Amino acid sequence: MTLPLSQIRAGVIGAGFIGPVHIEALKRLGIQVTAVCGSTASARAVAERFGIPEVFGDYDYAALIASPSVDVVHITSPNRQHFAQALAVLRAGKHCVCEKPLAMNPRETAALVKAAAKAGVVFAVNYNVRFYPAVLQLRAMIARGDLGEIIHVNGSYMQDWLLKDTDYNWRLLAEEGGALRAIADIGTHWLDTASFVLSSPVTRLLADLSTFHQQRRRPIAEVKTFSKAGAKTRFASYDVDTEDFASVLLAFGNGAHGNLGVSQVAAGRKNCIRLEIYGSKQSAWWCSENPDVLHFGRRDAANATAFRACAEFGDASGFTDYPGGHVEGFPDSFKMLYRAIYADIARGKPSAEPLYATAADGHAEVQLCEAILKSHRAQRWVSLPPTSP
């Protein structure tokens, strides 16, 4: 039996930037958001803004998980807390949507893969980029052979919000966000997306990581993600032990080669995911800064540009709502991700091959990050372990 989405009740841990993004997307789908948890002040503010009945302040996530009004728990807290919270959700036998990264290291993520399998619930990692209709369409086309054999993949994920030495965010500090930064924060999105569209894991890689600002200056006060320093801000210097930008060469299980550039110091790139896939029949190019179109490169015919919801987007038709030319964007990718996840939740269990990232996918990404760090330190190619944990 399948529940209507409007009878499923979600609780959200985290009331910062990304928590409300989840809430908004859930409400668009008619899903009830019944509980929120965070600092007392911000959880209250979010609850009032969205009309959420239950508020769990003081970061009391255990109480939210235990609430009888909550069927599904969204984890949008800082990275270090994902593991414990996800484990608690699974132990409570509830469905879970966890922000990426799944956890801080492969040991933790392997444990979560096991726990999720044991719990038998729906467990998803929030890799939203998969749910741009263009990305879903690409995956279906490649699986069907529309691009032919995949020869090579070229792309990048670039941003500029950490360009200046006065730009500050907790992710800059290894002790807060982990030893990898540009890779773990955005590179992992590109890598997950590339493996997803190719339906093939990375098997081998070589990485070159660099820190342009080896010393930065930190404003003496708390700073929100994406906010910037003003003229009167006072600063303290600190050493940076995470990378500003990186290049990663890749080999995929299907024989394709890959070349990825990642940067958080790329002036003029606001949030630019570029993915170019070159096949033996045709190529396909997509960019997140104009996400509603998909470009095809052809050798013996004109190149093509397809609009979402129109010709050549038929495979993604279940994950798009507005007619072609009525642009869907970043927030819509969350809506479509939750449409896929909650279709499984409505049936009560994961489907056999879900489109959304599972615990295993989240684990694979953390393994990949480890391999990138290892390759960079050793300055040589590194092979990935087989994908099943």
Add this chain to the structure above:
Amino acid sequence: MTLPLSQIRAGVIGAGFIGPVHIEALKRLGIQVTAVCGSTASARAVAERFGIPEVFGDYDYAALIASPSVDVVHITSPNRQHFAQALAVLRAGKHCVCEKPLAMNPRETAALVKAAAKAGVVFAVNYNVRFYPAVLQLRAMIARGDLGEIIHVNGSYMQDWLLKDTDYNWRLLAEEGGALRAIADIGTHWLDTASFVLSSPVTRLLADLSTFHQQRRRPIAEVKTFSKAGAKTRFASYDVDTEDFASVLLAFGNGAHGNLGVSQVAAGRKNCIRLEIYGSKQSAWWCSENPDVLHFGRRDAANATAFRACAEFGDASGFTDYPGGHVEGFPDSFKMLYRAIYADIARGKPSAEPLYATAADGHAEVQLCEAILKSHRAQRWVSLPPTSP
């Protein structure tokens, strides 16, 4: 005193394509959607999908308006019903958001202007294009003189969903949608947007309307907006008395000249609003198919491209939620429109100079359409009446 948005309760008349667009946007803002009205089947379906408690089937809009659970009524029914329904809402002393066109003729719209003024409530016409942040930004810049004196405006609104003679929609028939079609359906959006960004009304115009398919073939069955005919569909021929495309030359109150092309038979244009404004200091260009950027044309410096939420979008900062590069699109324009409208509703009355289209603006657009028809029939320039009704 200002209410939190989550305590305001909206009811929506209309359960077709555009009703759910309203509902989704309202829910994103935390506004309660408490009632829906339509055919019994579709109202029930929409209610179940979004978890809406009150359902008014059999098109019983009077009951929805009368419901004590409804503070604000959204009218998304067919054009011919807007007048009676809007009047009923006003007579009930409730706030009203009416889809465009406000009504079928200037007599009706003038009556609504009066009724809205008398009721003292918030009354908005759903011209959502104004609320793309790029459009709001443009308006602020032009008002401040950033473009200098406005010399001329060039643009178009083009679609291709009525290109084939087998494409069918009720708007094709004058008796259903009115004597104007391409102009009344989409041209009016461009015209409202142009006047909005210029802060100046159209004062004089010349129109050339054309019907490419003077006879079309209609599928023998009911058809939804934006759906297309299949191979096995059976057809009946009928004469078309509404225009497929049009050109309109314009003069604005501020002395600027305008040139507008409108078409619903423009292959490859899905929903393409192009607006180019040429000023004595610089020009600005915007296109709805890539809505998150604004281009500036300069004579003695490089041209510029600004991203939403970044440099040079400061004036629209209250009407955008996601960081630059995380594209906002068509559905977001509804969200931002309702943010503006519901800010007034939260205060209990219209602000002095609202950004959203008022009854007077809706009236002006209907007058403009009448003038376009008149100009076309007379094949000459026509002056507009002064803007106050």
Add this chain to the structure above:
Amino acid sequence: MTLPLSQIRAGVIGAGFIGPVHIEALKRLGIQVTAVCGSTASARAVAERFGIPEVFGDYDYAALIASPSVDVVHITSPNRQHFAQALAVLRAGKHCVCEKPLAMNPRETAALVKAAAKAGVVFAVNYNVRFYPAVLQLRAMIARGDLGEIIHVNGSYMQDWLLKDTDYNWRLLAEEGGALRAIADIGTHWLDTASFVLSSPVTRLLADLSTFHQQRRRPIAEVKTFSKAGAKTRFASYDVDTEDFASVLLAFGNGAHGNLGVSQVAAGRKNCIRLEIYGSKQSAWWCSENPDVLHFGRRDAANATAFRACAEFGDASGFTDYPGGHVEGFPDSFKMLYRAIYADIARGKPSAEPLYATAADGHAEVQLCEAILKSHRAQRWVSLPPTSP
């Protein structure tokens, strides 16, 4: 018998901006440039620069025409001199390539049509835009029906080099360049191109002309086309009696409607010819600022982008030299124009239906300009005389 191009000898009247453009293109084709005429100083400079043996100073064009070393005469002098010079070339029985406009009024151009027919030589008007391979390709495709029935054409020709009131050029003065300026200088290129690609003349039009700077300031000194005023320049005021920008609505002989915007005060548009042709099967779009590609708009398939020299440019293959992606641009359009003209010259007489603009085409354009002026003054639609003079 056909001569090799390297045995044909051209003389060029005019040593300003456009004369050397002709010379360069001729030399690329291996055609000999044997004579140049202009002011004594500039003719000498051009001759030395290009190694041209005969120099006719003091504007002695009659001597150049009479030279036994000259088989073909290119006229690149100011507009007012085209008529007398072209007539002299024809009377000398030599081939002639005349810059546009062909002459100052339809009486003159009609006389040249007759004189050219009588002389039996090759006579071409220098409408180079026809010879972008994309434009040639479009014409062939439309003639073959690849776009279906043409519904409407939308486009513009915009520049910004006269945006400021201190920008000066002799074309600004009606007594120098004629009563029309933006239309006669650049609009005529768009109109010729549109008629060329449609293989159909304009039959009816309505024009709206405007002068933004009704008074301008002129630097007290001689000024070259495209040069700009500096900080120390001194100025004298003068009244402007030619239009800065215009809109023209059009009907073509094949039933298509047209909408043209023209402006020389459009900040950020350097030399932007935009041509969008909407057909019942597909549409096609081209822009001179990225001239090597042709875009196709489609209703039920993805839109397409074709590169010159690649798929879907087969009809223009005789008029392009470099492989796809090796961009050909503005100077190449002159080369290809002369390739067509000199193929006829090499055979000794005009072909039956030349691709280049003939005297009749040049005459039609001058008639069109007259009709535009008449329509603007009368503020009404005007019909064109039949195309044969």
Add this chain to the structure above:
Amino acid sequence: MTLPLSQIRAGVIGAGFIGPVHIEALKRLGIQVTAVCGSTASARAVAERFGIPEVFGDYDYAALIASPSVDVVHITSPNRQHFAQALAVLRAGKHCVCEKPLAMNPRETAALVKAAAKAGVVFAVNYNVRFYPAVLQLRAMIARGDLGEIIHVNGSYMQDWLLKDTDYNWRLLAEEGGALRAIADIGTHWLDTASFVLSSPVTRLLADLSTFHQQRRRPIAEVKTFSKAGAKTRFASYDVDTEDFASVLLAFGNGAHGNLGVSQVAAGRKNCIRLEIYGSKQSAWWCSENPDVLHFGRRDAANATAFRACAEFGDASGFTDYPGGHVEGFPDSFKMLYRAIYADIARGKPSAEPLYATAADGHAEVQLCEAILKSHRAQRWVSLPPTSP
């Protein structure tokens, strides 16, 4: 004393695809082309086409070099012949313009560096990409610090003309073109351009080369560069020992990191050089498929697009002829390259720091290619020898 260009006489060795490209560009500048050498048939054809007086058939390049009518020799023969021919030109004391690669290995190129220095003549390697005005402008801006400190460079050079296993060209065979193909044919252009704009050599690199078609089929007949197989062509299989595509990670002398992708099997990329340079003040992006514009990426201001010959192209003003918006393309880059080279020839000797690639630059590129091969074979990072030979 400086000669007028029209008094300098060039002879061209090679009458295939690229020889005429040289000839055309020379003639545009008014330089005399007095001799051509190649197979007897093709040399005669080229001579007739361009009106070249001296023809040296049967590949008799020694005779061309010895001709008293030749001041400068252009070498456009197959790669293997560059060394012997260049040496012969230098021994004759004549100026030389040699196509890239300068020769087949660093031993040969080092010898040419010495011979050129000893001869004291002008010696240039034909790296034409440097002479797109956008590239010249970039170099000047970076040298002046307009981009700040250069952080990283990301780019690619992609084509699709060897995508199919039936596409044939002599470059596919190591014995004909050398062990490297995609890198040596096009990658070297990107590498030269990157070092040129950064004014900094590559110091360290890691390469990954791949051959997608390890076996190809060759048409049984002679094949021209850029031509394609038809339906009736008959084929013979052969093994391919040169790379179809490659990734190269780079470190430059100025501390910048680089990431280059190269492919000749990239469907839809006709001749796409992409260069993105990220600096601490701003970034700059250029693409050869739309070469007349330069994009700037900015963190705290709008991004910018500059047109050639307009604002922000001031540093390249000596190497561009047409006004902004009148697109210059690929053939114009040759014209501008020769303008620089022949300015030195007109003075009789090389300038101190020429913009064009010298023998030393050509030598550095061949060294770079060797290092790429070495890195690929060893699967590790490789350091470059210091740049002076």
